[in-house]
Amino acid sequence: MSTDLRVGIGYDSHRLVQGRKLTIGGVEIPFDKGLSGHSDGDILFHALTDALLGAAGLGDIGHYFPPSDPKWKDADSEVFLAHARQLLEDNGYRIVNVDVVIGLERPKVGPHRDAIRKNVARVLGIEMGRVGLKAKTAEGLGPVGEGSVAEARVVALIERG
Numbered sequence: 001m002s003t004d005l006r007v008g009i010g011y012d013s014h015r016l017v018q019g020r021k022l023t024i025g026g027v028e029i030p031f032d033k034g035l036s037g038h039s040d041g042d043i044l045f046h047a048l049t050d051a052l053l054g055a056a057g058l059g060d061i062g063h064y065f066p067p068s069d070p071k072w073k074d075a076d077s078e079v080f081l082a083h084a085r086q087l088l089e090d091n092g093y094r095i096v097n098v099d100v101v102i103g104l105e106r107p108k109v110g111p112h113r114d115a116i117r118k119n120v121a122r123v124l125g126i127e128m129g130r131v132g133l134k135a136k137t138a139e140g141l142g143p144v145g146e147g148s149v150a151e152a153r154v155v156a157l158i159e160r161g
Contacts, residue, residue: 004160005096008055010047013103013151024102024109024150025116025133026078026123031107035150038067038074043152044100045077048120051156052084056093081123088158095124096157099132103144103151109135 016022020034025044035041049061065072065080088095098120102109109116113133121128138145 006055006057006093006158006160008051008053008156008158010049010051010054010154010156011152012043012046012050013149014041014043015149016147022107023077024104024112024152025100026076026119027112027115029107029109029112039065039072039080040074040077042077043150044102044116044120044154045081045123047152047154048098048100048156049077049080049084051098051154052081052088052095052158055156055158056088056091058084058087058091078123085124092160093158094160095126095130096159097126097130097132098124098154098156100134101153102133102135103138103149103153104135105137105140105145105147109133 014035014037016033017036018033022029022031022034023040023042046061053059061080117128117131117133120131143149
């Protein structure tokens, strides 16, 4: 039996602004700023959605959830990720593993690492051990290092076969 392995890459970034909650991977992290965006601005869920859709050749997050549609204003990004998972399943794919890098100067993501991994695994229907998560600062460089932006980079491996 042959296996069809596919890799997808996702990226997202949003400004950190006053008056919004900081939600990463569906986990609220206490902080005085949150992520701007048409939806809840969850950079991890947005990048992961794109990585999964891209791996399966199914487009991107904007195709299914355009920011011009008021229906998605302040939406919970878990909806986007759950939809991507369902599309993969409908097309005969399963998620092998995902690996995430969060770029954020502060607050520290480390204390929330396992809660984020557990939540991502729940939404994707995979074991927590199949979710990698690292957090990096930019050591004062660029918008991330200045504390004005947070970003997420994701690689996802899927298979059909």
